[in-house]
Amino acid sequence: MRVPDYISPIVGYRVWTWDTKGLKSLCGERWHPGQSLAARCRASAVVAPTVGRVEAVHDAHEPPQTNCTCGVYAAKNLEHLRHLGYEGRGIPGEVYLWGTVVEHELGWRAQFAYPKSLVLRPDAIPSGTKEMESRLKTLAAYDVDIVIGGDGQHIPLCRRGSGFDAAGLDYLIGKRTEYYDRRQRDRILKKGDRVAILGRGIAVVEQVDRKEVRAVLWSKNVVRISRKKIVWDEGNARWETDAQSHEHPRATI
Ligand SMILES: [Zn+2]
Incomplete structure (x- = not known):
């Protein structure tokens, strides 16, 4: 990938969706x-229903064209992005645009594009350790600036080049940590659950106060x-205890 340096690329704003493989357009x-x-221009592959033939708008190798709708879209600023209804949809960020760029009132359609920076809302990041790591790796691969933002925070997560x-x-x-604490707190031990008692084996919970x-071995x-x-x-995905427990034959309880 190279952003040509003989012209300054334009910086626009857009949103992406983020899945297990990386970034996608909406x-x-x-x-x-x-x-x-x-x-790529898809307009040239549209089959006109009335005549049943391919309507060639322009050479598919040269998007965008002023009289077409092709090109990589970007807004001119964040406010325009909001106006266009993209707030809260996906991951917002800046994008480099270069090659042939067609200007519109609120944005651009460009021939080439590459992400410049991304803003991740905390709730967009998976909480589980493994999923978090693998998902973040997919974003780090783009080697762009990434910040954790929203709700007044602005925490650098990735820096281009480092x-x-x-x-x-x-x-x-x-x-x-907060997530696991919350899960631990929210988890309720109840009748019928199994508890691994160190050195004793598994017991089934009979009563919780x-x-x-009280559990039965x-x-x-x-x-x-x-x-x-x-x-x-x-x-281990189970309840455990290393507590000294008092064991009684059932008949004496
Ligand atoms: Zn086109």
């Missing part, structure tokens, strides 16, 4: 890391464990 066109997006920024990663690690949990013996000693283990 219409579904994939933007590849390290490759400029070259506009990869991930410590400030952004710290923020995301904090967010991830505010302070204590495979041996049918009953254990009483302090509620706060039972924690959800994300890695």
